[in-house]
Amino acid sequence: MSCCAADAAAAARPANLAVSKEELLLASRDLGDGLRQVDLAVPEMHCADCIRKVERGLAALPGVTHARVNLSTRRASVKWNGDVPPLIEALDGLGYAAHLFDADAEDGDPQLARLLRALAVAGFSAMNIMLLSVSVWSGADAGTRQAFYWISAVLALPALLYSGQVFFRSAWSALRHGRSNMDVPISIGVLLAFGMSVYDTYHNEAHAYFDAAISLLFFLLIGRVFDHMMRDKARQAVSGLVRLAPRGATVLRADGGRDYLPLAEIEPGMTLIVAAGDRVPVDGSVVAGVSELDCSVVSGESLPQPVGIGSELKAGMLNLTGGLTVKATARSSDSFLAEMVRLMEVAEGGKARYRQLADRAAQLYSPVIHATALLAFLGWLWATGDWHQSISIAIAVLIITCPCALGLAVPIVQVVAARRLFENGIMVKDGAAMERMAEIDTVAFDKTGTLTLGQLRLENGEAVDPFAAAMAATLAATSNHPVSRAIATHFGSRPSGLSFTKVSEIPGCGIEAEADDGAVYRLGRADWATSAASPGPEAGTVLGRDGSALARFTFRDDLRPDAATTINALRTDGLATLILSGDQPPAVANVAGELGIDDYAACVLPAGKLARVATLTAAGHKVLMVGDGLNDAPVLAAAHVSMAPATAADIGRNAADFVFLRSSLRAVPLAFSISREAGRLIRQNFGLAILYNLIALPIAIAGFVTPLIASLAMSLSSIVVVANALRLRADNAGRRDAAEKKAAAAPAVKRTAVAAPGAR
């Protein structure tokens, strides 16, 4: 098989990808002349064969004039004329799940192009200046030396003006707000070095520092470009995930006609059609129809909830079985989703702004360096009375201590760490998130969709009579309801010896069919499938024959793979764990018991989750929140650091600092251990940079620094720091990971042995 099949299985594949033509049209851009363009995310493309299949498959559709795949972003851009072609269906037929994504992620990336251009200009200048400097170092006569320095000055100017802006702007905005960051000493060092070199060239002095200043810019820009590319990749990967919120809704007009309107144009009082498989667009109440709703994203409840006329719906719930007519009770901007966004903003406003490690280091570093330079100047002035020599030495101190290594120490480690996380299917939004991740002492989990997969699985399959099981499987295969899918998946297709006719699905109740033995079979809600008096809500799903129960099925929401080992690994790392769930107490207690988590809370509202995390934070704990639902979004924003699975609701995903794409929960301890490892390497790099300064500073103060020494020392320290950062990939995190796996394996075996009887 090709590479694609295996990878596709590894990626979390979300269900319910219904995208209507209207939604496609709404997401597309008008290019004029009836030409429209839309970008689709196709996450399962991996190789040249995929490119060809997708491009050809799309281009073959009627009306399509252009289809181009971008493999880096896993997107396909399609242009067409006239009617909307069945793009999603065509790709589905080829075996690729495709979906629309947030359109506000614009084409290309001006910031990256700007950084690349700055890097190119700095690289060009640095190379040519170095070429000239080498001849000066090998002993050019005074005339040639001055000529070479003038050429160097001319070459350095564009690099300083264009490439240097990246640092100058950031430094200026920090200074204006009365703060200091790493760019402040960099900017001061580079500008002073350039200024003094021009002055010395004019007076035909022996030393000029054009090479040091510009190669410093070049090295630092390399770090910036990598950093930006990494973050960009994470951002694109996250924005390319399935959008859970619908883009619009079908509105029923008074005259019976239907319009597909964008979400923003829906007013309270409008009548909306919510078909089976659609998400509820805005808050509303049901005026016609019965169905069952999957509320897991909204409230965290794992079992589908029956609804009928008069039921209140919240935006984001998924309609499972029957079509509903809903009267909107709120605008999109007043709906449940918007309420979550408001809570998120409040939570973010209340959170103390985290200051990045590099900036905190700069806060200490720059005053020390600037004071040292000043002291060197005063000392030399007092000792020799020579103004020019004193200034030269003071500037040499600034140049040699210019935090080249320090400037690279943090970003390069974070880039390497982010890459390692990326290889394991974890996206990190920025470097600061990793710094915060390394500090946590408590992990709070949401239950439905986070600790569990959010998919129902049959619990008592072995206890069911095989004949009944075969019939149930045959009936269930006709339906898309999560309960039916769970039954069908569990039993597969078995011959039941009966053939059914007139199979029909009754929304909100179940499946009804007539068998060739003349009996009517019903698979569904207990009080509907059997004629017995209402047996209570926990009775589960029942297969009935002419009103008498044949078999009873109970379901559970499966734990994510490795949930138990994950909790153990976190505990071994000394972290406290707790569950904050919106689901019913028995379901939460069940999961908590199975994972050995003592601290859990059920039926928690979004504000309640927020309050709990705020209490923990106030008590001095640093909390990692792992959650996926709309109801988790505020607490994801409020927690010290947060993580969400790729299947999470859109705003939750955007609020989270880390997003993991694979289904295994091992992403959580992995992200923690890599972040901690990165933190250790960053501190080591700071140590190396300080060591370098301790050696270089006395030489500079003593007045022995020539441009050659400055260039060598700075390049060498940068290389050491980069080499140290690269150690993250190969050895430390890998070895630690293996050790953790081994440690986690032993209790995991015990745990499955304990859990098995309960699961049967």
Add this chain to the structure above:
Amino acid sequence: MQSLVFLIPLAIVVGLVALGIFFWSIRSGQYEDLDGAAERILLDDEDDQ
């Protein structure tokens, strides 16, 4: 000394040309799909449409 008068400008001009080519390649979108470019070389009959 004489050779420097044209060799150094020549070196800089060559550098500038390379810089210009790099700028052109950014503008024409050659850095937007690096993974795709690596794979597309394996397609034998690419029809740019």
